Amino acid sequence: xxxxxxxxxxxPDREWIELAVExxxxxxxxxxxxxxxxxxxEGVVIDEPYVQDGDGDNLAVDPTRPFTLRTYVxxxxxxxxxxxEIRQALWHxxxxxxxxxxxxxxxxxxxxxxxxxxxxxxxxxxxRVVVRPPWRAYEPAADDVVVELDPGMxxxxxxHPSTRLSMLGLETAMRAGATxxxxxxxxxxxAIAAVKLGARHAHAVDIEPVAVRVAGENARRNGVxxxxxxxxxxVGPGAPFPGRYDIxxxxxxxxxxxxxxxxxxxxxxxxGRLVLAGIIDSREAEVxxxxxxxxxxxxxxxxxxxxISLVLRRASYTDSA
Numbered sequence: 001x002x003x004x005x006x007x008x009x010x011x012p013d014r015e016w017i018e019l020a021v022e023x024x025x026x027x028x029x030x031x032x033x034x035x036x037x038x039x040x041x042e043g044v045v046i047d048e049p050y051v052q053d054g055d056g057d058n059l060a061v062d063p064t065r066p067f068t069l070r071t072y073v074x075x076x077x078x079x080x081x082x083x084x085e086i087r088q089a090l091w092h093x094x095x096x097x098x099x100x101x102x103x104x105x106x107x108x109x110x111x112x113x114x115x116x117x118x119x120x121x122x123x124x125x126x127x128r129v130v131v132r133p134p135w136r137a138y139e140p141a142a143d144d145v146v147v148e149l150d151p152g153m154x155x156x157x158x159x160h161p162s163t164r165l166s167m168l169g170l171e172t173a174m175r176a177g178a179t180x181x182x183x184x185x186x187x188x189x190x191a192i193a194a195v196k197l198g199a200r201h202a203h204a205v206d207i208e209p210v211a212v213r214v215a216g217e218n219a220r221r222n223g224v225x226x227x228x229x230x231x232x233x234x235v236g237p238g239a240p241f242p243g244r245y246d247i248x249x250x251x252x253x254x255x256x257x258x259x260x261x262x263x264x265x266x267x268x269x270x271x272g273r274l275v276l277a278g279i280i281d282s283r284e285a286e287v288x289x290x291x292x293x294x295x296x297x298x299x300x301x302x303x304x305x306x307x308i309s310l311v312l313r314r315a316s317y318t319d320s321a
Contacts, residue, residue, distance in 0.1 A: 014074070014075075014108070014109045015074075015075035015106055015107065015108055015109075016040075016072045016073065016074055016075060016106070016107045016108075016109065017072065017073045017074075017075050017078050017104055017105070017106060017107075018070055018071075018072055018104065018105045018106075018107055019035065019038070019039070019070065019071050019072070019073065019083075019086065019102060019103075019104055020068060020069065020070045020102070020103045020104075020105075021068070021069055021090060021099065021100050021101070021102050021103065022066040022067070022068050022069075022099075022100040023066060023067055023069060023097065023098065023099045023100065024066060024067070024097055024098040024099075025063040025067060026097050026098075027093060027096075027097035027098065027099050028046060028067050028069065030093055030097070031069050031090070031093060031099065032044045032046065032069060034086065034089050034090070034093070035069055035070075035071040035086075036071070038071065038073060038078075038082060038086060039071030039072060039073060040071070040072050040073055040074060043071060043072065044069060044070070044071050045069070045070040045071070046067060046068075046069055047067065047068040047069075047070070048061050048067055049061065049062045049065035049066065049067060050062060053280070054280045054282070054306060055253045055254060055278065055279070055280035055283070056253060057253050057254070057255050066098070066100070072107075075106065083102070083104065086102055087101075087102050090102055117133065117135055120133050120157060120159070121133075121136065122136050122138045123158055123159065125158040125163060125164045125167045126145075126164070126167040126168050126170070126171045126193070127168070127171055128143055128144060128145045128171060128197070129144075129145045129146075129147060129167050129171065129193050129196075129197070130144050130145070130146050130147070131146075131147050131149050131157070131158040131189065132146055132147070132148050132149070133148070133149060133150060134148055134150055134221070145193065145196045145197055146196075147189060147192050147193050147196065147218075147222060148218075148221050148222055149187060149189055149192075149218055149221075150214075150217070150218065150221070157187065157189070158189060161304035161305055161307040162251050162277040162278045162279075162307050162309065163189065163190075163251060163277070164304065165277045165302045165303075165304055165307060165308075165309030166190055166249060166251040166275055166277040166309060167189075167190065167193060168302055168309070169249075169275035169277070169300060169302065169309050169310075169311045170190060170193060170194060170197070170247070170249060170275055171197065172300060172311065173247050173273040173275055173311055174194065174197045174198055174199065174247065175198070175246065176198040177198070177199070177200045178194075178198070178199045178200065178245075178246040178247050179199065179200055179201060179202075179203075179243075179245045179246050179247070180194040180195075180199045180201070180202040180203070180245055180246070180247045180248075180249065181202070181203050181204070181205075181235075181241060181245040181247070181248045181249065181267050182194070182202055182203070182204040182205070182249045183204075183205055183234065183235055183248065183249065183250040183252070183260070183264065183267075184205070184206055184207075184234075184250060184251060184252045184256075185204035185205060185206045185211060185212075185215050185230065186206065186211050186214075186215070186251075187211070187214055187215055187218055188204060188214070188215025188216070188218045188219055188228070188230070189218070190249050190251065191203075191204040191215065191219070191228050191230075191249075192218060192219055192222050192224055192228065194247070194249070195224045195227045195228060196222070196224065199227075199247070200227075201227045201228065201229070202227065202228045202229075203228075203229050203230075203231075203241045203243075203245070204228060204229070204230045204231075205230070205231055205232070205233045205234055205235070205239070205240060205241065206230075206232065206233075207232065207233065207234055208232075209232055212230050212231065212232050215228075215230050216230050229241075234260065234263065235260055235263030235264055235266070235267050236260060236262060236263030236266075237263075239263060239267075241267075243267070244266075244267060244268065244269045244272070245267055245268065245269060245272065246269055246272050246273070247272060247273050247274075247275065248264055248267050248268045248272065248273070248274045248275070249275045250264055250274070250275070250276050250277075250278075251276075251277040251278050252278045253278045253279075253280075254278070254279045254280060254283035254284075254286060254287050255283075257276055257278070257279065257287050257290070258286060258287060258290045261290045261291060261294060262294070264291075265291065265294040265295070265296065265314070268296075268314045269314065270314055270315065270316045270317050271313065271314065271315075271316035272313070272314050273299075273311055273312070273313060273314075274291065274296060274311070274312045274313075274314065275309070275310075275311050275312075276291075276309065276310045276311075276312065277307070277308075277309040277310075278307070279307065279308040279309065279310065280306055280307065280308070281303070281306050281307070281308055282306075284308045284310075287310065288310060291310075291312055295314055295315040296312040296313065296314050296315070297312060297313055297315070298310050298311070298312055299311050299312065299313045
């Protein structure tokens with residue numbers, strides 16, 4: 001365990017100096033070597049500029065934009081002389097490449113662990129579902145369904161429009177005793193809410209091991225771990241849950257929804273509901289067409305900003321009779 005992690009326990013008020021500078025792509029290596037000479041444990045953070053589609057797909061580094069490099073030094077260990085040396089070295093490197101001015105800021109150890117929590121309030125994300133982080137109190141109304149959620153490193157706090165739209169679709173699709181499959185469960189927020197709204201049980205999958213772990217912790221926190229089974233994986237060939245479900249949830253992105261269309265369709269019972277979200281508006285028609293070809297009809301559509309959610313019904317055996 002690093003000294004800085006220990007310091008969070010033993011000296012929560014310990015102060016650190018953050019050194020940061022913006023540089024072009026060609027200067028990243030040289031400035032990283034400079035910062036490593038002064039930074040704690042030779043650590044350097046490189047914030048790369050990215051370009052991506054509106055829904056987060058096709059992520060790639062954009063070398064035409066500046067990179068931000070950061071390193072951290074215990075405040076008692078840094079002297080003004082050292083800062084002058086760094087500034088002088090950056091000035092010389094700037095004669096050859098584009099290198100910005102050094103900026104410094106002071107941080108307390110506890111700030112790193114807790115500052116983000118300020119931005120995660122109690123919030124209603126459906127007609128009935130309210131998300132409450134463990135560090136906040138909330139007095140629920142009579143019909144509220146409260147999900148206590150610590151997102152950790154997994155996606156799904158309820159603050160993103162696609163999660164809110166998914167929850168509204170789940171609430172309208174839910175029937176007492178329904179069976180639910182949550183594909184790309186993230187923090188487990190939808191699977192947990194499904195059980196609390198009346199599902200008999202929920203199965204949940206994610207391709208990220210950290211998401212499976214975080215979702216399991218959240219299920220235990222909410223007292224529903226006996227009704228939720230989580231596994232690493234997806235739908236389609238080799239799926240960990242090969243059965244069919246009354247409700248299938250998939251809050252991913254349009255490209256992945258289309259790629260998984262066969263598996264999602266197979267997992268949905270005849271006359272079942274498929275709740276899709278994470279769809280940027282420019283790709284709605286592609287997603288709807290992919291599932292129409294597989295026997296689904298849109299029964300509900302919701303939009304928030306550029307994000308779309310569709311609730312689809314799979315044709316039943318008697319529809320063509």
